[in-house]
Amino acid sequence: MMQKVFTRPKSMFPVPTHYCPGCGHGIIHRLLAEVIDELGIIERTVGVAPVGCSVLIYNYINCDMYEAAHGRAPAIATGCKRVHPNLVVFTYQGDGDLASIGTAEIVHAAARGEKITVLFVNNAVYGMTGGQMAPTTILGQKTTTSPYGRAPAREGYPVRIAEMLATLDGAAYIARAAVNNPKNIIRAKKMLRKAFETQIKGLGFSLVEFLSQCPTNWGMSPAEAVKWVEEKMIPYYPLGEFKTPKGEKETAGGV
Amino acid sequence: MMQKVFTRPKSMFPVPTHYCPGCGHGIIHRLLAEVIDELGIIERTVGVAPVGCSVLIYNYINCDMYEAAHGRAPAIATGCKRVHPNLVVFTYQGDGDLASIGTAEIVHAAARGEKITVLFVNNAVYGMTGGQMAPTTILGQKTTTSPYGRAPAREGYPVRIAEMLATLDGAAYIARAAVNNPKNIIRAKKMLRKAFETQIKGLGFSLVEFLSQCPTNWGMSPAEAVKWVEEKMIPYYPLGEFKTPKGEKETAGGV
Amino acid sequence: MGFYEDLIIAGFGGQGILFIGKLLAYAAMKEGRNVTWIPSYGPEMRGGTANCTVVVSDEEIGSPVITNPHSLIVMNNPSLEAFEPRLKTGGLLVVNTSLVTLQPKRDDITIVHVPANKIAIELGNDRAANMVMLGAYLARTKLVAEESILDALEKVLGKGKEELFEVNKAAFEKGTEIGRV
Amino acid sequence: MGFYEDLIIAGFGGQGILFIGKLLAYAAMKEGRNVTWIPSYGPEMRGGTANCTVVVSDEEIGSPVITNPHSLIVMNNPSLEAFEPRLKTGGLLVVNTSLVTLQPKRDDITIVHVPANKIAIELGNDRAANMVMLGAYLARTKLVAEESILDALEKVLGKGKEELFEVNKAAFEKGTEIGRV
Amino acid sequence: MGEKVLITGNEAIAEAAIQAGCRFFFGYPITPQNKIPEYMSARMPQVGGCFVQAESELAAIYMVFGAAGAGARVMTSSSSPGISLKMEGISYIAGAELPCVIVNVMRGGPGLGGILPSQSDYFQATKGGGHGDYRLLVLAPSTVQEAADLMMDAFDLADKYRNPVMVLADGYIGQMMEPVEFKKRSSIPPPPKDWAITGAKGRPRNLIKTLYLDPEELEKHNIKLHRKYLEMAKNEVRVENYMTEDAEIVIAAYGTTARITKTAIKILREKGIKAGLIRPITLFPFPYKTFEEAAEKVDNILVVEMNMGQMVEDVKLAVCGKTKVHVDGRSGGMVPSYDEIAAQVEKIVERRL
Amino acid sequence: MGEKVLITGNEAIAEAAIQAGCRFFFGYPITPQNKIPEYMSARMPQVGGCFVQAESELAAIYMVFGAAGAGARVMTSSSSPGISLKMEGISYIAGAELPCVIVNVMRGGPGLGGILPSQSDYFQATKGGGHGDYRLLVLAPSTVQEAADLMMDAFDLADKYRNPVMVLADGYIGQMMEPVEFKKRSSIPPPPKDWAITGAKGRPRNLIKTLYLDPEELEKHNIKLHRKYLEMAKNEVRVENYMTEDAEIVIAAYGTTARITKTAIKILREKGIKAGLIRPITLFPFPYKTFEEAAEKVDNILVVEMNMGQMVEDVKLAVCGKTKVHVDGRSGGMVPSYDEIAAQVEKIVERRL
Amino acid sequence: MGGKIVIDRELCKGCHLCITVCPFHLLQVSNEINSKGYHPAKFVDPEGKCTGCTLCALMCPEIAIEVYKEKS
Amino acid sequence: MGGKIVIDRELCKGCHLCITVCPFHLLQVSNEINSKGYHPAKFVDPEGKCTGCTLCALMCPEIAIEVYKEKS
Ligand SMILES: Cc1ncc(C[n+]2csc(CCOP(=O)(O)OP(=O)(O)O)c2C)c(N)n1
Ligand SMILES: Cc1ncc(C[n+]2csc(CCOP(=O)(O)OP(=O)(O)O)c2C)c(N)n1
Ligand code: SF4
Ligand code: SF4
Ligand code: SF4
Ligand code: SF4
Ligand code: SF4
Ligand code: SF4
Ligand SMILES: [Mg+2]
Numbered sequence A, B: 001m002m003q004k005v006f007t008r009p010k011s012m013f014p015v016p017t018h019y020c021p022g023c024g025h026g027i028i029h030r031l032l033a034e035v036i037d038e039l040g041i042i043e044r045t046v047g048v049a050p051v052g053c054s055v056l057i058y059n060y061i062n063c064d065m066y067e068a069a070h071g072r073a074p075a076i077a078t079g080c081k082r083v084h085p086n087l088v089v090f091t092y093q094g095d096g097d098l099a100s101i102g103t104a105e106i107v108h109a110a111a112r113g114e115k116i117t118v119l120f121v122n123n124a125v126y127g128m129t130g131g132q133m134a135p136t137t138i139l140g141q142k143t144t145t146s147p148y149g150r151a152p153a154r155e156g157y158p159v160r161i162a163e164m165l166a167t168l169d170g171a172a173y174i175a176r177a178a179v180n181n182p183k184n185i186i187r188a189k190k191m192l193r194k195a196f197e198t199q200i201k202g203l204g205f206s207l208v209e210f211l212s213q214c215p216t217n218w219g220m221s222p223a224e225a226v227k228w229v230e231e232k233m234i235p236y237y238p239l240g241e242f243k244t245p246k247g248e249k250e251t252a253g254g255v
Numbered sequence C, D: 001m002g003f004y005e006d007l008i009i010a011g012f013g014g015q016g017i018l019f020i021g022k023l024l025a026y027a028a029m030k031e032g033r034n035v036t037w038i039p040s041y042g043p044e045m046r047g048g049t050a051n052c053t054v055v056v057s058d059e060e061i062g063s064p065v066i067t068n069p070h071s072l073i074v075m076n077n078p079s080l081e082a083f084e085p086r087l088k089t090g091g092l093l094v095v096n097t098s099l100v101t102l103q104p105k106r107d108d109i110t111i112v113h114v115p116a117n118k119i120a121i122e123l124g125n126d127r128a129a130n131m132v133m134l135g136a137y138l139a140r141t142k143l144v145a146e147e148s149i150l151d152a153l154e155k156v157l158g159k160g161k162e163e164l165f166e167v168n169k170a171a172f173e174k175g176t177e178i179g180r181v
Numbered sequence E, F: 001m002g003e004k005v006l007i008t009g010n011e012a013i014a015e016a017a018i019q020a021g022c023r024f025f026f027g028y029p030i031t032p033q034n035k036i037p038e039y040m041s042a043r044m045p046q047v048g049g050c051f052v053q054a055e056s057e058l059a060a061i062y063m064v065f066g067a068a069g070a071g072a073r074v075m076t077s078s079s080s081p082g083i084s085l086k087m088e089g090i091s092y093i094a095g096a097e098l099p100c101v102i103v104n105v106m107r108g109g110p111g112l113g114g115i116l117p118s119q120s121d122y123f124q125a126t127k128g129g130g131h132g133d134y135r136l137l138v139l140a141p142s143t144v145q146e147a148a149d150l151m152m153d154a155f156d157l158a159d160k161y162r163n164p165v166m167v168l169a170d171g172y173i174g175q176m177m178e179p180v181e182f183k184k185r186s187s188i189p190p191p192p193k194d195w196a197i198t199g200a201k202g203r204p205r206n207l208i209k210t211l212y213l214d215p216e217e218l219e220k221h222n223i224k225l226h227r228k229y230l231e232m233a234k235n236e237v238r239v240e241n242y243m244t245e246d247a248e249i250v251i252a253a254y255g256t257t258a259r260i261t262k263t264a265i266k267i268l269r270e271k272g273i274k275a276g277l278i279r280p281i282t283l284f285p286f287p288y289k290t291f292e293e294a295a296e297k298v299d300n301i302l303v304v305e306m307n308m309g310q311m312v313e314d315v316k317l318a319v320c321g322k323t324k325v326h327v328d329g330r331s332g333g334m335v336p337s338y339d340e341i342a343a344q345v346e347k348i349v350e351r352r353l
Numbered sequence G, H: 001m002g003g004k005i006v007i008d009r010e011l012c013k014g015c016h017l018c019i020t021v022c023p024f025h026l027l028q029v030s031n032e033i034n035s036k037g038y039h040p041a042k043f044v045d046p047e048g049k050c051t052g053c054t055l056c057a058l059m060c061p062e063i064a065i066e067v068y069k070e071k072s
């Protein structure tokens, strides 16, 4: 007798997504739903959708949700969490959303130790608006607003969000994952679960940064895109845990 | 024959300030003016005043100046520096201005490696508006908006700006000084000079954080206030250089 | 009143819908006419629906948005459903039968059936189906000269794309043949 | 028309200007009257100028801002210069001669000279000069009963400040003496 | 009957909010309203509520979005430049139909301007300073007592219409002290918030959003909002008529300016000039009808406001050419005095303009 | 005569700016104006200019503040929510009297709304969405060619008045392609900017600020600004009269709606109904006089706009009750069709309302 | 420990990431086109090599793959 | 190596920070009040102990102190 060992998580609606073929968002959505299911928290989970390709995440995950303004998800999550401390609140944010326009909001949610979990999807571009440069666009990368390739003298340096937020005392769990191959995906899920657990235990702010492929705006096939994550992104954005709740410290960096 | 060995720097107007007795802003203004004079750059220096007690800094320093909106000085400095790359552009910002409302602007000016110099005055409160909590207010400190003393569970943790910005590749020189005694003041000036030199050499973004006394809003005499800087602030905000231009690295922390 | 024509081209994103609209607009401009070209697409970066409206006129163009177009080029089922009812009485519908499986319902219009993808695949490039459609449309309406389109195509593709140009040209010409039938 | 009085109290920040205004307003409220109290200060956190306007009336108070006050309590030179010209004809000017070295120019007003700081220092607390001024003002206008002020003072200072209360009370009473002269 | 307390407008606003059941405050310091967040930071923990000093006004308004969406009674307050920073968020809150209260204690502008009282954000408050078609319900207190009263009503109105309500005060209202009595609240519970984010336990999940990719849906949404605004216009207009019955000239003013005008009217009446005051209490919905009716009776309306002429447009829209409309504005923290107003009225009446 | 190029409105706006001497662009992506920053990022380095993708719209407007203060020709562009985020900064720029150009390619609101064309930021643009008494000079193109032309004029006007100029376009203007010819610019150099920040070498230092602690000074500043706006009203009103001479009914519309109206007018005239169009090209200063004059001649004015009714207030202010004013708005990305407009006009004319 | 997978043709967007990760190369590009115009992946395992390791499913952004495994 | 300082009475705000840092305790609180109402610091150095070390001036937020030193 065959037994189903992999299927759509219960907390996801059985609908097709609007994402491009090969997009990392779909994988990250699934990890999120699996963690929610495994922790059995769907009835007390609240999500905050960003503005970005994943603005429609509420069409896929079956929990109470807000749709934020661009960059403001952490503030909305703060408002919600303060009203309902017993709910599990997550934000889902792109790199334009979190690392650019929403810089102040994410830094201060972390500094306050706001008990929320942030899924930060770093795909090195603005996906939804057509592939413009993000703060996380890597040096040399061409985008629609860095057509000559990102050069430090003109466009400055990429921002390492996980490392930056790890300097804040309010941040309890900070990690970076990638979803470019099954091994990294499995590890990503473990980190995400730890992040949610950090929130549920009331230990403070938690964030997982996911390096994610955007084949469309990178102008690559999905297969090329996952390779590009490995070869270009991970060297600049090392995977690992940068901060763990006291006593559970792991070394930063390294795969 | 007696010789004058200490007098008002030339680039300062000979007028009284509007600051409270014992306020650190006056000392920092003087250091700034001395560095400008020593580098001989007054005719090509542009300042950007913040909104805070030091909004009127342009009444004291005799160079071209902007008055910014609260928190936006780094953006204004960016606009100016891009137009006039040969000018020396500094911003002068308080901790409410830079570390709270202006978080995104300072992080991204640093990330871009914007060739400006930032004087960041950390006095652990909002001076101008009457002593409200700042992001840098230390744990336990009572302010008009943390009347029960800053507690992590309610008001979160203080932000260490120098350490946070030092994680950014665009930041070339980042240091923390204090102006609570002559020794620290002398060291502060050296750092400030280095910061300006970093800009002039075109090496990138530079910032000096000054721990500064606000006797009025701390409800202390000036003498008590400088002691409080030593005993309460410096332990949380270690003095030192956190980032120096390549090849000139000094170890962070330590006095 | 001088010359006036408007049309909507509709299909999936990625089918080159906007592209053939631009070719048309460009060619018409080069022939000295006023033109407007307006795109419309959904939130999807890839896939999803896309359409564009092209107006060509000898006079100043008022509305660039068209309620009831004179012509319609349709590249997938949802577009047929969305736009067929809006076509003007007596209007022209060019439909890509390789992908459109639904049947048009109107009987007060002219319908040209074009197996565009099939033809394009035969010519060696599935992605040239749009040019087949454009050819068929032009053969019927003569909105611009065929050479104007080929000039525009050459200009837009730029140098070093001779191969691509040839495929597209072949597709376009195949389309005009079908349209002329 | 019922009872009506308005006044401006002006001096440096830190001199307790706003404080005695509040005492007055509070006492008047307790006596059942309508009151308004409006502060005004410059950008300096310490030092700089500060003033407040108090209106007391039996009727609904219209404007809480006063162009030509009935009375004026003045604690430093700049305030004398700023406000003396605005005092109503026949109005009352109470001036702290310990700090105000300029001479009032008007001859159509009543002037009460109060060496407030001198008296306060004699009583052991320089900072009670404001209470001396308030006493002098009240002795002249009888705007509220002296006990109302003392009640208000007690209430505002709160428990455990008996010593401070005593100094302030003494200063206030000294002021009323001078005012009565 | 509650006891009267002598209190600043800012404190009255804060306390009234708490008494109206507001338990969440998100804000950022700015003169002249600092006493509001300061008061809240002390009081909220005492009543089991929550005060968060946000990193900015921008963050504060989105915290309000979050808390309002979560079903709480929630407010923020700021002053002019800080309110400008909230414009995007206010548009979002209006779009998502979340009830909340926003206090603007206006100061002089533009830019950093000054810290003294002003009424120069009238347009911004009433015409929608943010993008898109939305309206705030705007209440303009003219005494500290009224600030407290309107504050309480503001929360009820916000819940009733699922709409942000703005209490628009000038700096004087915020910093002035007057005796206030906090009225006992009728204990009508707010309408049930079955749309709120509370965790989808035992019910279909809730979704709070403002994106409508289908333009037909977005238009429907806009029409729905528009109907709501018409509904407000029908039900919620508040206006004070002061000595207008026999008036030969009407002055239009709100907030502090209206009080000053009352004094001017006394002066004028002593001189035999029958002036009256129409004081809009709701600025949106605006009391167009009251002015329309007044226009039938008087030849002149003088609009007094602490700006360069903003409410005057609404007065003109109301009277539709039937009456001459004059404007007397002071700005930048300058406050029109009753003498000035009286003189202006005298000029108009004498000239029989 | 330059050659005609087929180009989107967004690209035409960007290229025209460059041809007008704009060398600094600070912006942030947002649909439907992304082609503007994208174009600038490619072109600016070619012409020795500078493109910076700011971290946010808020940062962008203050970079504009900095560059404008430094004496440069500078611009930013965005779309509705992004423009709301600039409100504080725009107020500051107006207060500091810095010349710059701000482009708003409007989309449906409120909130995130939609990405389709709209005109629902009319109030925000014309009445001052930010705090304080300030005004933008607002230009509303209705073709891609006009977008290019107005863009060039915008920089001149900004310099002339030391005031921010807004080019207010709807999403169609931004995304539509039309043939454009970039007019050769007269080489009149911009007025000298002796107030600009350039380093105080051999001159007294310059200071750019908006704070006036003395209310009298701030009032003076406000009055100065106000006079400037009156000056604009005197000199800069632009309006197109289309077939109004013999019109029995006038339609008021701007931008894309005006073009659609032109088609409607053709349809109506074929049916024998003499309709005409008044198309404001400057929304501030508004062509009040043109409408006032029209009101003498026609009984009905129909305002067509892609919002729930905003410009209609200015039209009403202009006609002052002399004419019936109707409004036909679509919103949320829905665009009124010429058929609808024609039908609406027919209804009005038939009913002889 | 045999396994098998089922691909939802209509959910599949033809990204082919699953193809790249299957250790036994059991997935292929289909010639057919689904209703959205994509060439979906298809499972071709004539020799029953599939172990049900789920790697393909883990990689699929569309959750278009269900994996079955012999009960142990 | 003698020195001396000159305090500008009117600039001085009486914060007295200079007093706390002079190694020879040469500064004192004045009994007088300046025009802003502050008790300024005064320099009292009857024995000529001042070295012109500038510590007091370095600490002064008002730049109210000028320091003179014997030419070496
Ligand atoms: C205030 C504001 N500015 C800009 C936008 C336009 N916008 C929508 S999504 C987006 C960026 C999305 O990029 P990212 O956050 O990286 O998400 P991704 O699409 O890459 O997943 C931008 C700039 C907006 N909606 N609102
Ligand atoms: C947008 C905006 N928000 C708030 C304010 C009010 N405000 C003025 S200064 C200030 C804080 C000043 O604190 P800080 O930056 O630490 O400077 P300090 O006065 O302590 O030197 C605030 C909140 C403002 N002017 N503008
Ligand atoms: S644009 Fe990029 S991020 Fe957005 S859906 Fe497509 S692949 Fe994913
Ligand atoms: S309030 Fe504090 S920071 Fe401001 S001038 Fe006074 S002492 Fe200095
Ligand atoms: S990974 Fe999923 S979507 Fe991609 S081809 Fe395989 S089954 Fe299809
Ligand atoms: S389950 Fe494993 S073996 Fe089976 S098809 Fe998928 S990847 Fe290949
Ligand atoms: S440090 Fe300066 S201001 Fe302070 S007391 Fe000494 S001289 Fe006066
Ligand atoms: S210079 Fe040195 S020794 Fe002289 S008074 Fe100052 S601190 Fe004392
Ligand atoms: Mg991204």
Ligand SMILES: [Mg+2]
Pocket: B052, B094, B095, B096, B121, B122, B123, B124, B125, B126, B127, B134
């Ligand atoms: Mg501070």
